[in-house]
Amino acid sequence: KRQGIPEVVFGEGKTAEQIISIAKALREKNNQVLVTRISKDKAELVKAVLPQFTYAEVAQILYWKDEKAPLRNNEGYIAVVAAGTSDLRVAEEAAITAEVLGSKVHRIYDVGVAGIHRLLSHAEEIQNATVSVVVAGMEGALPSVVGGLVSHPVIAVPTSIGYGANFQGLSALLTMLNSCASGISVVNIDNGFGGGYNAVLIHQLAQKEKSE
Amino acid sequence: KRQGIPEVVFGEGKTAEQIISIAKALREKNNQVLVTRISKDKAELVKAVLPQFTYAEVAQILYWKDEKAPLRNNEGYIAVVAAGTSDLRVAEEAAITAEVLGSKVHRIYDVGVAGIHRLLSHAEEIQNATVSVVVAGMEGALPSVVGGLVSHPVIAVPTSIGYGANFQGLSALLTMLNSCASGISVVNIDNGFGGGYNAVLIHQLAQKEKSE
Amino acid sequence: KRQGIPEVVFGEGKTAEQIISIAKALREKNNQVLVTRISKDKAELVKAVLPQFTYAEVAQILYWKDEKAPLRNNEGYIAVVAAGTSDLRVAEEAAITAEVLGSKVHRIYDVGVAGIHRLLSHAEEIQNATVSVVVAGMEGALPSVVGGLVSHPVIAVPTSIGYGANFQGLSALLTMLNSCASGISVVNIDNGFGGGYNAVLIHQLAQKEKSE
Amino acid sequence: KRQGIPEVVFGEGKTAEQIISIAKALREKNNQVLVTRISKDKAELVKAVLPQFTYAEVAQILYWKDEKAPLRNNEGYIAVVAAGTSDLRVAEEAAITAEVLGSKVHRIYDVGVAGIHRLLSHAEEIQNATVSVVVAGMEGALPSVVGGLVSHPVIAVPTSIGYGANFQGLSALLTMLNSCASGISVVNIDNGFGGGYNAVLIHQLAQKEKSE
Amino acid sequence: KRQGIPEVVFGEGKTAEQIISIAKALREKNNQVLVTRISKDKAELVKAVLPQFTYAEVAQILYWKDEKAPLRNNEGYIAVVAAGTSDLRVAEEAAITAEVLGSKVHRIYDVGVAGIHRLLSHAEEIQNATVSVVVAGMEGALPSVVGGLVSHPVIAVPTSIGYGANFQGLSALLTMLNSCASGISVVNIDNGFGGGYNAVLIHQLAQKEKSE
Amino acid sequence: KRQGIPEVVFGEGKTAEQIISIAKALREKNNQVLVTRISKDKAELVKAVLPQFTYAEVAQILYWKDEKAPLRNNEGYIAVVAAGTSDLRVAEEAAITAEVLGSKVHRIYDVGVAGIHRLLSHAEEIQNATVSVVVAGMEGALPSVVGGLVSHPVIAVPTSIGYGANFQGLSALLTMLNSCASGISVVNIDNGFGGGYNAVLIHQLAQKEKSE
Amino acid sequence: KRQGIPEVVFGEGKTAEQIISIAKALREKNNQVLVTRISKDKAELVKAVLPQFTYAEVAQILYWKDEKAPLRNNEGYIAVVAAGTSDLRVAEEAAITAEVLGSKVHRIYDVGVAGIHRLLSHAEEIQNATVSVVVAGMEGALPSVVGGLVSHPVIAVPTSIGYGANFQGLSALLTMLNSCASGISVVNIDNGFGGGYNAVLIHQLAQKEKSE
Amino acid sequence: KRQGIPEVVFGEGKTAEQIISIAKALREKNNQVLVTRISKDKAELVKAVLPQFTYAEVAQILYWKDEKAPLRNNEGYIAVVAAGTSDLRVAEEAAITAEVLGSKVHRIYDVGVAGIHRLLSHAEEIQNATVSVVVAGMEGALPSVVGGLVSHPVIAVPTSIGYGANFQGLSALLTMLNSCASGISVVNIDNGFGGGYNAVLIHQLAQKEKSE
Ligand SMILES: Nc1ncnc2c1ncn2[C@@H]1O[C@H](COP(=O)(O)O)[C@@H](O)[C@H]1O
Ligand SMILES: Nc1ncnc2c1ncn2[C@@H]1O[C@H](COP(=O)(O)O)[C@@H](O)[C@H]1O
Ligand SMILES: Nc1ncnc2c1ncn2[C@@H]1O[C@H](COP(=O)(O)O)[C@@H](O)[C@H]1O
Ligand SMILES: Nc1ncnc2c1ncn2[C@@H]1O[C@H](COP(=O)(O)O)[C@@H](O)[C@H]1O
Ligand SMILES: [Mg+2]
Ligand SMILES: [Mg+2]
Numbered sequence A, B, C, D, E, F, G, H: 001k002r003q004g005i006p007e008v009v010f011g012e013g014k015t016a017e018q019i020i021s022i023a024k025a026l027r028e029k030n031n032q033v034l035v036t037r038i039s040k041d042k043a044e045l046v047k048a049v050l051p052q053f054t055y056a057e058v059a060q061i062l063y064w065k066d067e068k069a070p071l072r073n074n075e076g077y078i079a080v081v082a083a084g085t086s087d088l089r090v091a092e093e094a095a096i097t098a099e100v101l102g103s104k105v106h107r108i109y110d111v112g113v114a115g116i117h118r119l120l121s122h123a124e125e126i127q128n129a130t131v132s133v134v135v136a137g138m139e140g141a142l143p144s145v146v147g148g149l150v151s152h153p154v155i156a157v158p159t160s161i162g163y164g165a166n167f168q169g170l171s172a173l174l175t176m177l178n179s180c181a182s183g184i185s186v187v188n189i190d191n192g193f194g195g196g197y198n199a200v201l202i203h204q205l206a207q208k209e210k211s212e
């Protein structure tokens, strides 16, 4: 368990039975267990056998945390920033991932580049974070604006939300890779988990009292 | 001369001799002559024969305006908005096109989405325009932010400035087509002329006293 | 309400309940409410609660207009031009959007580039419009021909109609961006709403007596 | 010599020496020799040795025809249709190829879709052809309009003329493949030779008195 | 009815009712009526009202021919060449289209480039055709081999059959456009109708006694 | 100077004169000045006027550090990992950027995935870093392997090194975005600067005694 | 039957009836019959008629081997290497194909580049194979690492497993084509059959006592 | 020296000095030294210092073989098959690579799919090879035809020869990946070295008396 972060289960394409047996095994050796991309139906089949697990419906994450495990990351927080309702599944995947892995999260979800003043009214809250995860579909411009406002690392997560020349998230992905703001790095389209995970790695490094 | 706007010469791939003969012919029947995408060297060859022409070096436009022609568009102005030095050739192509075709132009060139406050300090000047031309390379996010600030039409011009996953302007083009701000329409990559021309068509429609 | 145009609801991916609550809120503060991309079934659920709303089936738009609100745009009209039956959903999305937002619309739907004389028999009606919205799938050549006929701005809307090397509308989109006619700008594939909205912004600017 | 049409030499990437020796060999067994894609400089080196050859500069074709050979294709003609000066190299490659291979050619070069009336003023001349080769860059819409005007086969040749979202002729290629006019088939980008060659094959089939 | 060939109905996306009313109208003025891309179910609904129509199931074409109409194309035949069972829908769309429009068709369906000797055993039959339609999916190499065997025009029809790096027919399309055999032109992916239609236009031109 | 990190000058497309005047201005207000993507020739023109600057030739970076400025980042180091000689320009752009901005850097350049044992012999040195920048062209697989070895954040930098189906770095970019190792985020193709800059942001967060 | 390897049936898109009749015919003339890409349901319909056949469910292959046929390939084995559970369908398609065609197969399925030590613990088993088939989705880096470990030929099989910028296997395909390890060649995305078949051809060549 | 095959130097982007020092080092420990993608000029600089090296100009390979080293691969040969003059650089890169690494090579260069009978006149020579390397640009169909003729493994090498919709070899690459002939695997565009190298690995496996 070198990484200090438990292995995470990618639920898509696995049966409830497979997930139950993996989850049981992981719970033996870890303080947290995290199953991403799991539908409500499948999660309920798992919970029937493993009632200690919690299901975060929007995020489509099933997880378990050992109540008795020591807490980590007591300083600072991760800002998860997203524009609207359509990107929420991915934003919540990032947020829940980060929370289960021990980080505090501030959600700033009511902001988009086409309404810049709403975003700016949250500028301070975002600037005070240790690291930001910025989730955006359509044209994917939000990370560029946030990156210009803050001096901490920004993890940009493109989503596949959009239609036509969006090409299933390609548009947002290219926007983020080409950002003229410094301090932005990018994960795969719809990879909210990756956004949250990277943010936690950085957040843990930033703790004065390291947990390990 | 149905359109009220003269035919414009695309200079690229034409010799100085070809341009001279076309320009002479157009000057007979129009109050303005406009040659776009013409290099300094070629422009000087043309000016040696047609000294009444003016060369706008950054825009790479050679033009002539009949001093005695009646002025048009005496109300309002077009805002040409761009982020930095790299996009200036395209921005100036839009601006000079609009000016030669009779519109007043405000240039707002010191603004980019990664420095949102500089852009906002110009918000009023942009909002008061009749129509905006917004030029951007790299991630191409500027039109989305401007589109959210203004209630007039925005013509978005992607440029090929960038490298890597920019794919010669494809990134900026897709961004603009997918903009979540309403009131934005897009022209071809690096088509500053198209941006300026569309803006003039709209600007002329907006004149209380129509010029024709 | 700076824009003079109400916010528009993108119905896709929203439940009838969500739409009802948004629509109620918008009706408080606006003279019109417009919900795009809403299926007949969903629209009927909304109308059961909000019977004042009208559903435009081909356009897939649900809308409400305050009968007592002052009328706008009393001069001129928007031409919505389309080739055939397949593109009608998108053309009607443009047309209904424009009408609900207060513009007069002429529909010219029986025309395509492969039957140029039918198009030309409507030339005058199109030329007399203040602005045109030209909708085309397949090869997307219609805006180029219309753009050559008129001297007003043309908003080109590519559709995803076609198969094979059409690549879900990419073919029509590229055609329109590369048009050799001046005065054309382009919105996203299938974005009839964007076509209608941009046209209304221009149409309002062209009113001698401005409505605001 | 099964095809009744001599083998054609692709000059690009061949040295003058290689071309001379191939040309000499072909002249032994054929009534015509055709070298395409050969620059003026290289053509002059070849002509220094083989002065009977003629160089068509715009087409970049070097050819020789046996004056004493019997003439073919005495009925009808091929229409080669193109919009403007930029596409002339490809249009001439088609036209010269067809002429050297024995067909009569009418060139209709002053026409484009953005000026539909100029095209229509040539409608009869195009309709009376046996087969048309339609060359177009930029948005590549010309074959669709011509295809709608005529009842004979149309060979469409996309060119790489354009910039930005033209993607080196991809835009024109897709337009032509997606044409909603019937009776159009397409060759490779810039393949004027292929356009001319296919037209000759069809033109020869259409002769009442077959030449072979 | 300038083209001598009746208008053809694209059945996809049209209801049985719409097709019935179009078919009735067309039957008034034409000797043939052809509806392509129509499913068996829909065809049966139409036939219940218009029992004179015949349904070609593999081709998915519904058609009617006036028995008393004069026959055309009494010389020669069109070869429709295809590799295997997967491409048969498209090959039959070409063949039935050609037959209903009055041409004789030879089907050569048991041939593919990976079994070249089977193809060669049909060489003479293909060479004796007036024009060939060659249908191929996967790598799409068949038209190149056929084009090298024959001296008549080849219409190449790529199909979307394949998987992985086939990209829905893009692979076969590019292969055909890049063919190093002369005399090949290409229609859209899966456009069997276009292949048959182009072949008929050429076949009619090749008749000594022209039918019109 | 909100970011604690000075603005960095993108040298490409700027003249020596422009760079000199920007560099002079930045030196007034910062402890470091960094000009990236500047050729040796141009750098020497700048150094003739500003002899205090140093040129890092492989990295193509010109920089100046105030000797008297307080040092930052006294704990830990950034690992810059690359496979071979071809990727060195980009790797050095990352390394020099990080060093000038105040971080200690370990270069591990003799490693590639096709020689996994050489990479593993450096495993400990990479694992002990605070953050890694992993630079790779061709298939771009190195970040996946490194990401599996370490428990700190990995910034992956694809390069355009390769040919054929590499498509100017697209191959490496997609590989990195799809990595099945957790804790990897990606910057634009050839963006060594971005890799170094992001690593410094993270490295500074990880200092026990924060420098600001 | 020149190849010594029987023809293989591609089951997708064929009915159970078609498969039964093809399978019966092939069994007459071959020692093995292999039907790939056949679903469980369809396989059961076939087995009801041909009970001698065996269905390999994960591989989705239905096959029959003549028990009395002489055995081939008694030296060495093929290593089929894959990372995880998601790629198993394709890996098993390769493995079963190879086994039915007479080769011994070692499956090494618990390995991936992000856990390099697990892969290395199997290094000797892979190195001792005659030829390897390496199956990978996501970033597709496994063949590069394996290729560096072994001195025998590696057949790389990209899979379509992944999401977002994976583009249905394009990412893994490009990775494998650009591999910096020597001795790797690539088959189509998801083409496990091709991987197994190529490996068997090589394996048979490597037998001291050739079977034919 | 686990692989039995020496490391090969990729000459592109390396200076003569770098190549000299690498070549000297490799000569110490190997029986052959191979430098690919090296221009004539650079090769002559190297030969001035290392006169024992031979330069293969068409292949652009510089190599040295220890005359006293034991010979390998005394049975069978590799067939290198290519269509025409344009693909020769890549074909020779494969052939020389194979020869220097110890295999006998038969070159069959006068064949293309558009002239199938010339190819078939060499069928026996190709069928008798142990393994084939098939090189093709343009539509890249040659490997499919060869694959159908032979029962040994075929390594397909796409080249970037072509224009227009060839997209720098993408067309040939896709053709080969989608081949409907079994027993074909593919290397990167223009990767003649990879083709030759893979063939040698297979050829060596096929030796009765293994050389190691
Ligand atoms: N059919 C449509 N296509 C594109 N954008 C639309 C459409 N309908 C509404 N919109 C935009 O979507 C925004 C509302 O999105 P939402 O807040 O998700 O309902 C509006 O401000 C419009 O800009
Ligand atoms: N301009 C051209 N574009 C495309 N193909 C051509 C052209 N000129 C000649 N060809 C073809 O190239 C073949 C000759 O190629 P080569 O043997 O390389 O000279 C001829 O048989 C023609 O089919
Ligand atoms: N299967 C087909 N593929 C492509 N185009 C077709 C097909 N069938 C008919 N068409 C064309 O579509 C036109 C009729 O389209 P529509 O008016 O939508 O029925 C005809 O004139 C033909 O040019
Ligand atoms: N090599 C580089 N690659 C990408 N971005 C860079 C590079 N060097 C500097 N930058 C960015 O470019 C900005 C400066 O651009 P400019 O004002 O054009 O000099 C800096 O703030 C950096 O964010
Ligand atoms: Mg920042
Ligand atoms: Mg706005």
Ligand SMILES: [Mg+2]
Residues within 6 Å of the ligand: B003, C146, C147, C148, C149, C150, C151, C152, C181, C182, C183
């Ligand atoms: Mg116009």
Ligand SMILES: [Mg+2]
Residues within 6 Å of the ligand: D146, D147, D148, D149, D150, D151, D152, D181, D182, D183
């Ligand atoms: Mg026609």
Ligand SMILES: [Mg+2]
Residues within 6 Å of the ligand: E146, E147, E148, E149, E150, E151, E152, E181, E182, E183
């Ligand atoms: Mg031929």
Ligand SMILES: [Mg+2]
Residues within 6 Å of the ligand: F146, F147, F148, F149, F150, F151, F152, F181, F182, F183
């Ligand atoms: Mg890790």
Ligand SMILES: [Mg+2]
Residues within 6 Å of the ligand: G146, G147, G148, G149, G150, G151, G152, G181, G182, G183
């Ligand atoms: Mg190896």
Ligand SMILES: [Mg+2]
Residues within 6 Å of the ligand: H146, H147, H148, H149, H150, H151, H152, H181, H182, H183
């Ligand atoms: Mg074979």
